[in-house]
Structures are given as C-alpha cells and as structure tokens.
Amino acid sequence: MNHETESMNQGRRDFLGAAAGVSAAAVAPGVFLHTPVANAAPRTDPVTDMHRWGLLVDTSKCADGCTACVDACDSENGLNLQAKPHGQDELKWENQRAVWIRKVKLQDNLTGHVTNLPLMCQHCEHPPCVDVCPTGASFKRADGIVMVDRHTCIGCRYCMMACPYKARSFIHEQVDHKLTRAPRGKGCVESCNLCAHRLDNGDISTACAEACSAEGHQALIFGDLKDPMGPLRKALAKTPSRQIRQDLGLNTGVRYAGI
Amino acid sequence: MAEVMTKGVLLALLAAVLGVGSAAYAEEVGDFVLPSSKAAALENCVEPTEYMRRNHFELIRHQRDETVYGGIRGDSHGLSGCVACHVGYDDSGTPIEIDAEGQFCRSCHAYASVEMNCFDCHATVPRGEAWNHEVAAAHAHLTGSAAARPTAAER
Amino acid sequence: MKRIVYREWLLQPQRYWGLLAILAAVIAIGGLSALYMEHHGHWVTGMTNSVVWGVPHVFAVFLIISASGALNVASIGTVFDKKVYKPLGRLSGLLAVALLIGGLLVLVLDLGRPDRLLVAMTTYNFSSIFAWNIFLYSGFAAIVIGYLWTMAERKGQYLQKPVGTFAFLWRLALTTGTGSIFGFLVGREAYDTAILAPLFVVMSFAYGLAIYMLVLFYAFDADGRPIGPAMLKRLKNLLGLFIAAILYFTLIYHLTKLYGAKNDGIETFLLISGGLYTGLFWVGWILIGGLLPLGIIYHPELSQRRDWITAACGMVIVGGLAAMYVIIIGSQAYPQEMFPGYNVIQFGAPGDIGGQVAPYSPSFPELLLGLGGVGIALLITAVGVRVLQFLPESLADRDVDPHASARSPA
Ligand code: SF4
Ligand code: SF4
Numbered sequence: 001m002n003h004e005t006e007s008m009n010q011g012r013r014d015f016l017g018a019a020a021g022v023s024a025a026a027v028a029p030g031v032f033l034h035t036p037v038a039n040a041a042p043r044t045d046p047v048t049d050m051h052r053w054g055l056l057v058d059t060s061k062c063a064d065g066c067t068a069c070v071d072a073c074d075s076e077n078g079l080n081l082q083a084k085p086h087g088q089d090e091l092k093w094e095n096q097r098a099v100w101i102r103k104v105k106l107q108d109n110l111t112g113h114v115t116n117l118p119l120m121c122q123h124c125e126h127p128p129c130v131d132v133c134p135t136g137a138s139f140k141r142a143d144g145i146v147m148v149d150r151h152t153c154i155g156c157r158y159c160m161m162a163c164p165y166k167a168r169s170f171i172h173e174q175v176d177h178k179l180t181r182a183p184r185g186k187g188c189v190e191s192c193n194l195c196a197h198r199l200d201n202g203d204i205s206t207a208c209a210e211a212c213s214a215e216g217h218q219a220l221i222f223g224d225l226k227d228p229m230g231p232l233r234k235a236l237a238k239t240p241s242r243q244i245r246q247d248l249g250l251n252t253g254v255r256y257a258g259i
Numbered sequence: 260m261a262e263v264m265t266k267g268v269l270l271a272l273l274a275a276v277l278g279v280g281s282a283a284y285a286e287e288v289g290d291f292v293l294p295s296s297k298a299a300a301l302e303n304c305v306e307p308t309e310y311m312r313r314n315h316f317e318l319i320r321h322q323r324d325e326t327v328y329g330g331i332r333g334d335s336h337g338l339s340g341c342v343a344c345h346v347g348y349d350d351s352g353t354p355i356e357i358d359a360e361g362q363f364c365r366s367c368h369a370y371a372s373v374e375m376n377c378f379d380c381h382a383t384v385p386r387g388e389a390w391n392h393e394v395a396a397a398h399a400h401l402t403g404s405a406a407a408r409p410t411a412a413e414r
Numbered sequence: 415m416k417r418i419v420y421r422e423w424l425l426q427p428q429r430y431w432g433l434l435a436i437l438a439a440v441i442a443i444g445g446l447s448a449l450y451m452e453h454h455g456h457w458v459t460g461m462t463n464s465v466v467w468g469v470p471h472v473f474a475v476f477l478i479i480s481a482s483g484a485l486n487v488a489s490i491g492t493v494f495d496k497k498v499y500k501p502l503g504r505l506s507g508l509l510a511v512a513l514l515i516g517g518l519l520v521l522v523l524d525l526g527r528p529d530r531l532l533v534a535m536t537t538y539n540f541s542s543i544f545a546w547n548i549f550l551y552s553g554f555a556a557i558v559i560g561y562l563w564t565m566a567e568r569k570g571q572y573l574q575k576p577v578g579t580f581a582f583l584w585r586l587a588l589t590t591g592t593g594s595i596f597g598f599l600v601g602r603e604a605y606d607t608a609i610l611a612p613l614f615v616v617m618s619f620a621y622g623l624a625i626y627m628l629v630l631f632y633a634f635d636a637d638g639r640p641i642g643p644a645m646l647k648r649l650k651n652l653l654g655l656f657i658a659a660i661l662y663f664t665l666i667y668h669l670t671k672l673y674g675a676k677n678d679g680i681e682t683f684l685l686i687s688g689g690l691y692t693g694l695f696w697v698g699w700i701l702i703g704g705l706l707p708l709g710i711i712y713h714p715e716l717s718q719r720r721d722w723i724t725a726a727c728g729m730v731i732v733g734g735l736a737a738m739y740v741i742i743i744g745s746q747a748y749p750q751e752m753f754p755g756y757n758v759i760q761f762g763a764p765g766d767i768g769g770q771v772a773p774y775s776p777s778f779p780e781l782l783l784g785l786g787g788v789g790i791a792l793l794i795t796a797v798g799v800r801v802l803q804f805l806p807e808s809l810a811d812r813d814v815d816p817h818a819s820a821r822s823p824a
Contacts, residue, residue: 042333046325078387085457094765095462095772102762106753115756128600134548136539141330149327150380154534155526157466158544164601164750166768170466170526172457178380179387180339185380186455187526200330244752248600259753 042201052144053194054123054225054253055209056235061219062116064105069118069220072211073101076195078179085173098169098184100192101208106259115259118208118220121146121167121192122244123253129159129168129191138189144225144253147193155187164245167191194222225253291367293347298363301344305335315341319377338377343385356383418501418813420566420803423796424637430800437793444786447779448523456526459780464772465746470524472738473784476621477517477791478551479592479614480734482585483622485510485558488565489585490652492578498648498815501806502630507562508798509626509791510585511555516791518551520784543594550588557581566803589618596741603680604745609670613663617734620656624730627653629795631724633805642811643718650723654711657730660737661704683748683771684740691744694736703733747772 074080077100084093101120107113127146130138137153140146148159160168168191171184178184181197195206209220223232241255292298304311306318322336345363346354358365358378368375425433451459461468488506491499522528538545561581564570593614596605627649634641671681684695707726716722749758749769758769767773799805807813 043329043331044333046329046331085454088457091765092462092773093457094763095464095767096457099463099762099766102766102768103760104758104762104768105760106756107759109755109757114759119752130539131541132544132598133539134542134544135534135537136542137537139328141328143330147327151323151327152530152533152537153527154530156534156544157526158542158595160463160466161746162599162601165752166463166750169463170456170461172461173455175380177386178382180342180382180385181387183380183382188380189526196330197332200326200332245601259756 047141047143047200049142049144050226052125052225052253053199054144054223054232054255055194055206056221056223056232056239056241057117057254057256058219058221058235058239059115059117059256059258061217062118063215063217063219064114064116066116066215066217067103068211068215068217069208070101070103072207073120073192076182076207078177078182078184081177081179082173082175082184083177096170096172098171098190100169100190117256117259119165119167119244120208120254121163121194122165122250123192123194125251125253127250128162128164132158132162134158141196143199145194145196145199146191147196148188148190150183150185150188150190153188155189157189159189163191164248164250291363291370292345293363295348296345296363298344304344305340338381339385342382346384354384358383419807420501420504420805421807422801422803423633423799423805425800429636430796433796434793437789437796440789441786441793444783444789447782447786448528451779451783452523452528459777460775461780462767462772462774464767465743465774467742467746468524468774469739469743469776469780470520470783470787471742472735473787474517474520474524475592475742476735476738477513477520477787479589479618480621480625481510481513481517482554482589482592483618483620484513484626485581485585486619486622487626488561489578489582492565492574493582498645501809501814502626503565504562504804504806505630505633505799506626507558507565508804509629509795510622511558511562512791512794512798513622513625514551514555515794516787516789519790520787523783543591543598547588547591547595550584550591554581554584554588557584585618586615589615596745601750602745602748603751604671604684604741604748607667607670609663609667613660613667616656616659616663617737620653620660620730621734623649623653623656624727624734627727628724628731629792631720631727633799634809639805640808640810641720642809642814644811645809645814646720646723647717650711650717650726653727653730654708657704657708657711661700661708664699664704679751680745680748684744688744688748688771691740691747694744695740698733698736699740701733702729703737707733743774747774 079098079100082097084090084097088096101118104117104119106115106117108115123144123146125140125144127138127140130140130146133139134156135152135154137149137151138146138159139149155170157170160166160170168189170189171186174186175184184190198205198207204223206220206222209222212218212220221232221235223230223235225232227233236255239257241257242259243250243252243255244259298304304315306314311318318336319338319341322331322334323338325331325334326337341364342357346357347362348354355362357363358375360366364375364378423430459468485506487499488503488510490496491503522531525531525534534548538548540546557577558581561574561577564574564577590611593611597608597610599605631641633639668681668685672678684691686692688695707729710716710722710726710729713722749767749771752758752768761768761770
C-alpha cells in the first residue's frame with residue numbers, strides 16, 4: 001500500500017469519525033420517533049423470518065495483510081481469550097483453537113492475480129451442518145442465522161465433517177476465560193453467529209463489518225437480504241456476486257464479489 | 260443487607276418454634292447471599308426469594324431457550340442476570356468467580372448437593388457485559404443510529 | 415440328521431481367567447485413555463479442526479460394520495436355509511452384539527461431551543442420518559437378542575425364520591446407514607458418492623466373517639472341539655468371495671470418482687501422491703486386506719491349512735483397519751476444494767489448514783481407546799460363551815451335515 005492511499009484512508013477515517021459524532025448528536029434525540037420499535041431495544045418477541053441476515057464481501061476492497069475483521073471478531077466473541085494449553089505445539093494449536101473468521105489469500109491459476117477475502121460461516125439457507133446434527137443442536141434461527149445450541153451439542157463433530165467451508169471449530173481444551181455474551185466450553189462445536197447478541201439488542205451490525213469500515217476498506221457489508229431498501233440489497237444490486245461452492249445449492253447468506 | 264439479616268433472624272426464630280434442626284437449615288440458606296454482591300442490597304430477587312430458591316433453574320432454563328432460539332436477551336430471568344447481581348467482590352472491588360468455593364452459586368449447590376454445570380461454558384464473573392440486558396437497556400435510546408454506538412474498543 | 419448339542423466353553427479355569435484378566439487390562443487402559451482425553455480435552459489427541467474424526471472413529475466404524483457382518487453367518491443358516499450353517503448361528507449373534515457394543519462405546523467415549531449421552535438419546539433430529547443410526551444400532555442389538563432367543567428356545571423356534579429375516583434386513587440397513595454417514599457429506603470430495611453404501615456392506619461381510627472365524631478357531635481349539643474340513647472349506651470360500659467383492663467395489667468406487675472429472679484431485683491423492691494414505695491404500699487395503707488373503711484362500715495347499723487360513727483372516731482385519739483409516743482420515747486430510755481455479759496461498763494464521771493436506775498423527779490414548787473397544791467386544795464374547803450354551807459341541811462334518819459327508823467320502 002503506498003503513501004497516498006494510506007493518507008486517503010486516514011482522511012476518510014477522520015471524516016467518518018466526525019460524521020459519526022454529528023449524526024449521533026443530530027439523530028439520537030429523534031430516534032424514538034423515527035425508528036421502528038422492533039429495532040430500537042433488546043427484543044422482546046422471538047426472531048422471525050421477516051429478516052434474513054447476510055453479508056456481501058467485495059474482494060476487490062479487501063486489503064492484503066489487513067486483519068481488522070479477524071481481530072474485531074476475536075475480541076467481540078472472546079476468541080482472543082483462548083489460551084494455548086501448556087506444552088502444545090504452536091502450529092497444531094492454530095488448527096485446534098476456535099476460529100470464526102479467517103483471511104484467505106487466493107491466486108488465480110491462470111492469471112496469477114491475487115485475491116484476499118474473509119471466510120466465515122456462510123449461513124446457508126440449506127445448511128448441511130444442520131441436516132446432519134444428530135441432536136438438533138445445530139440449528140437455523142428464524143432470521144437465517146445458523147448457530148449451535150451448546151446445551152444440546154454432544155461434540156460429535158459430524159457438523160464439521162459436513163460443512164464445506166471449514167467454518168466450524170471444536171473446543172479442544174478447557175476454557176477458563178470467557179465473555180458473558182460469548183459462552184464457550186470444552187467439548188462443543190461453535191462457529192460465527194453473525195454477532196447475534198448485537199442484533200438481539202437492536203444493533204444492526206457485526207464486529208467484522210464495523211471494523212472493516214473503520215479501517216476505511218468497506219469490503220464487508222452487513223444487512224438484511226430481505227430488505228430491498230437496505231444497504232445489503234443495494235450493494236448486491238450494484239455488484240455481480242456469487243456464492244462459494246455455488247454448485248452445492250446451499251443458498252448461502254454470505255456472498256462474494258470479485259471471485 | 261440489614262434486612263437480609265433481620266429476615267434470617269426472623270426465619271431462625273420461626274424455625275426454632277418448629278424444631279431446632281430446621282432452624283440451622285433456614286439460617287444457612289439465608290446466608291448464601293454474599294454481603295459484597297449487589298443482591299445483598301435488594302429486597303427481593305427477580306421473583307420472591309422463596310420461589311427463586313425452588314424454581315430458579317426452571318426460570319433459567321426457560322429463558323435459555325428463549326434466548327438461544329428466539330434471540331430474546333433482555334429478560335430478567337437469564338443466567339447473566341444472576342451472575343451480574345449475585346457475584347461477590349473482594350476488597351479491591353474485583354469480582355470473584357461465582358462458582359468458586361464459598362461464593363453464591365457454589366455454596367448453595369454444595370449445600371444441597373446438586374450438580375451445576377452452567378459454568379462449564381458460561382462466564383463466572385460479569386465480563387464484556389456491554390450487551391447484557393442492563394447495559395443494553397441503558398443504551399436503548401441510541402440503538403437506532405448505527406454510527407452513534409461505542410466502538411469495540413470502548414466496550 | 416443329528417441333533418446339534420451346544421455346550422458352554424470348557425476352557426481350563428486358569429486359562430479362562432487369564433484371558434479375562436488380559437482383556438480386562440486392555441479395557442481398563444482404554445477406559446483410562448478415554449478419561450485422560452476427556453479430562454484434558456481433545457487437544458491431547460492428534461485431532462484438529464481439519465481432521466475432526468481420528469483413530470477412535472476408525473476402530474468404532476470398523477467394529478460396528480463388523481458387527482453387522484458377523485451376523486451374516488446366522489442369516490445364511492436361517493434366512494437362506496443352509497442347514498450346515500445353523501450350528502454357527504448362536505455364536506454369530508453373540509459376536510454381533512458384542513462387536514456393536516464395543517464399537518458404540520468407542521464412539522461415545524470420543525464425543526466432546528459423553529456426559530450428554532442422555533441428550534443424544536432423547537433429542538433427535540430426524541433429518542440426520544446419524545440420529546437414524548442410533549435407532550438402527552439399538553434396534554439391531556434388541557433384534558439380535560430376540561433372534562438368539564429363538565435359536566436357543568424350543569418354544570421360539572417357529573419364529574426363528576421371520577425374526578432371522580428381519581434381523582438380516584435390519585443389518586443391511588445398518589451397514590448402509592453407517593456407509594451413508596459418510597456418503598451424505600457433500601463438502602468432502604472423497605465421500606460424495608452413492609457407491610460408499612454398498613462398499614460398506616461388502617466390507618462388513620468380509621470383516622465380520624474374518625473376526626467370526628478367528629473367534630471360532632480360537633474357542634474350538636482351546637477346549638478341543640473339532641471343526642471338519644468341509645466346514646472349514648465352506649467358511650474360507652465364503653471369505654474369499656467377500657474379499658473379492660471388496661476389491662470389486664473398491665474398483666467401482668475409484669472408477670466412478672475418476673469418471674467425475676472434478677474429482678481427479680482426490681483420486682490422485684488417494685492413489686498416487688497421498689504418502690501415508692496412498693501406502694495404506696495399496697499395501698493395507700489392497701495387498702494385505704485383499705490380494706494376499708485371496709491368494710492363500712485359493713492356493714491349492716495353503717488353503718487346506720488352518721494356520722494359513724487363520725493368517726488370512728488376520729490379514730483381512732488388518733486390511734480392514736487400513737481401509738477405514740484411508741476412508742475416514744485420508745479424506746479429511748485431503749483439502750476441501752472451495753475455490754476451483756484458484757490456488758490457496760494463505761488460509762488464516764499459519765498452522766490453520768486450508769487448501770493443503772492437513773497433518774494428522776494419532777496419539778497413543780486414541781489408539782488405546784480403540785483397542786479398548788476391541789477388548790470389550792472380546793470380553794463380552796468370552797463371558798457369553800462361557801456361561802451360556804453358544805458353542806456347538808462339534809463342527810465335525812459328520813455331525814453338521816451327515817448327508818454331505820456320506821455323499822463325498824473324504
Ligand atoms: S457455512 Fe458451514 S457451518 Fe455455516 S451454515 Fe453452512 S454448513 Fe453450516
Ligand atoms: S458437534 Fe454438536 S452441533 Fe455439531 S453435529 Fe454434533 S451435536 Fe450437532
């Protein structure tokens with residue numbers, strides 16, 4: 001990345017920061033008047049299929065070497081609190097610790113063109129992980145978020161065998177430190193839940209998309225696939241996009257542009 | 260806290276009329292609320308104390324399914340609420356793990372010898388709670404505008 | 415025809431208790447390994463987020479499909495009315511239940527939360543083939559126990575045929591179900607084929623029969639009961655047939671995979687470039703588990719000798735474990751193909767595996783847990799034949815099929 005873009009990004013960040021402050025001041029007092037009640041506070045009714053949450057990843061904007069989304073996810077969901085068990089091999093541990101989102105770097109076999117993208121649970125409409133789970137612990141919430149009910153997960157890892165995206169992690173070790181909003185314990189499987197705790201409290205955002213914007217890349221757009229006026233549908237209308245392993249017909253909630 | 264103690268004494272007296280053995284029982288049960296916890300300053304739990312003693316698990320379990328499947332996190336019957344209110348603090352004001360020896364959940368469960376495995380996965384002290392019901396309620400007036408929320412670092 | 419007399423296993427007490435002690439020790443070590451893995455968590459094993467099922471699954475799946483194969487001998491007797499197989503039926507049923515219990519225990523003890531077994535038994539997701547398998551397994555055990563009863567109890571004899579037929583159909587479903595556990599995994603190149611289910615069925619025939627023969631030989635030798643040459647020939651010919659069937663279906667499997675052009679990556683991996691997995695495939699699965707025992711079984715001289723046939727059975731079992739290792743672990747080690755046309759040059763942090771072969775080296779506790787499952791199966795069998803009348807007094811040809819031996823004076 002050269003200096004020019006660096007400073008441009010910096011400038012944009014400042015601008016965004018300022019704009020945020022302004023809009024906070026301007027909008028906050030009026031919020032109760034303009035915001036639909038369902039979005040304004042912690043929800044009191046169960047989630048419905050009025051929404052289907054999803055993401056658009058614009059790979060052309062995803063920067064080489066940037067890990068903002070991964071870091072944000074780690075601290076949002078307490079993944080950075082995991083500790084390598086004493087005596088475990090460094091590299092093996094990387095393949096045993098829970099990872100919800102990872103940066104993937106691809107090179108086109110023909111052109112040699114390099115593409116970066118974040119990869120997480122794709123929140124499939126027809127999720128293989130849910131189909132195979134023997135106890136029904138893997139489930140799809142009404143609003144399309146696929147997650148694991150830890151209370152019934154027996155740790156059979158069949159869902160990990162079934163997921164085509166290596167989206168799921170098994171908790172291989174005793175977990176001593178965890179966040180209130182992100183329970184975690186030895187012997188269960190987990191994966192990205194699109195920051196469900198944020199959504200449930202009326203905050204329409206995910207840590208990864210927020211961090212990406214804060215870095216000035218805007219490679220991740222979060223929103224409602226069912227809202228034609230929403231940011232996600234608007235972005236999808238502008239850019240051609242596809243699903244990873246589209247051939248499997250899973251109708252993923254996470255879409256990619258530029259691959 | 261004074262009230263809790265008065266209650267304890269009253270209960271003990273009442274029980275003493277019924278029999279010495281049960282007096283010890285009543286007193287001990289009352290003792291599990293830690294003086295350093297927020298709960299000590301409150302008259303009642305989210306439901307009447309006697310009801311909570313017997314039925315807290317039913318409430319927690321019901322709320323757990325509401326939260327996991329329905330996404331309803333604001334209700335007062337969730338486990339995070341229990342921890343937030345009943346966790347004890349040491350002299351320096353640091354919360355002590357609620358399932359540690361002598362702490363609220365552990366001591367009563369040990370007394371009643373009932374297994375407890377919530378904390379295999381759940382946090383034992385309030386941590387990163389910005390999205391639990393209390394704070395979320397406090398932020399409710401902000402939640403309409405995406406830009407106005409605190410960043411990850413502030414949480 | 416003579417009435418078949420069954421008698422408890424009459425091994426000398428010292429040998430019998432010695433055997434039990436050895437098996438108990440194997441089981442105890444397996445149990446301790448399970449406790450150790452459970453206590454620390456799976457990080458102490460070779461398993462990772464890439465290879466999520468390790469050696470315990472190799473043993474568990476092997477034992478479970480062998481269980482259904484072991485019942486085959488009884489089915490041939492009752493379902494297909496081959497009289498000579500009738501005396502073999504009881505041991506066949508016992509062995510089936512024992513192997514199933516051993517396999518299931520390994521499976522359960524390798525769960526992340528074995529303490530939640532009750533959850534698994536009470537909460538079902540009926541779209542999951544795995545959940546169906548739980549039904550298939552427990553139903554299998556129940557039916558086989560009923561089947562054993564019809565074989566042992568005079569009053570139940572008239573039920574023997576229908577129950578036996580039912581058990582036979584059930585065991586086909588069971589093995590198909592076990593094969594389908596893998597067959598339904600669309601995200602893994604190696605499994606994405608319907609041929610896996612019949613492959614598992616023929617594998618179960620061969621492995622189950624091989625284990626059956628080993629147990630039979632050992633038990634009969636130990637207390638000096640005779641096995642006639644015609645009986646021996648029948649059993650080994652049957653084994654030969656099953657081994658040939660495995661080789662045939664293995665060929666079909668690879669041909670279908672090669673035919674679907676998008677699978678040539680996994681094929682190259684398994685057949686040519688997969689290192690350990692390629693070695694296990696050719697040497698274990700094909701050579702030791704297939705060609706060598708076939709050679710022995712159809713060799714004019716070696717095939718007459720009990721010790722060589724015993725060796726052939728052992729080879730089939732070793733080959734079977736190798737085949738399971740290739741099927742279960744090899745296909746997880748092979749990278750999931752997410753981005754056709756691209757080369758994955760980075761996948762998460764270094765050590766996090768994607769787009770390249772995932773490393774896996776089994777740890778000792780995993781292996782010991784698997785062996786513990788074998789121990790359980792053998793212990794149940796040993797106790798069963800000792801206290802109940804499972805073993806026929808003689809398998810000498812004239813006792814089993816007087817007409818046949820009258821026809822061919824040998
Ligand atoms: S990406 Fe994997 S974990 Fe996520 S819904 Fe699809 S199959 Fe399940
Ligand atoms: S590991 Fe848990 S969530 Fe995954 S399939 Fe097994 S029970 Fe279901």
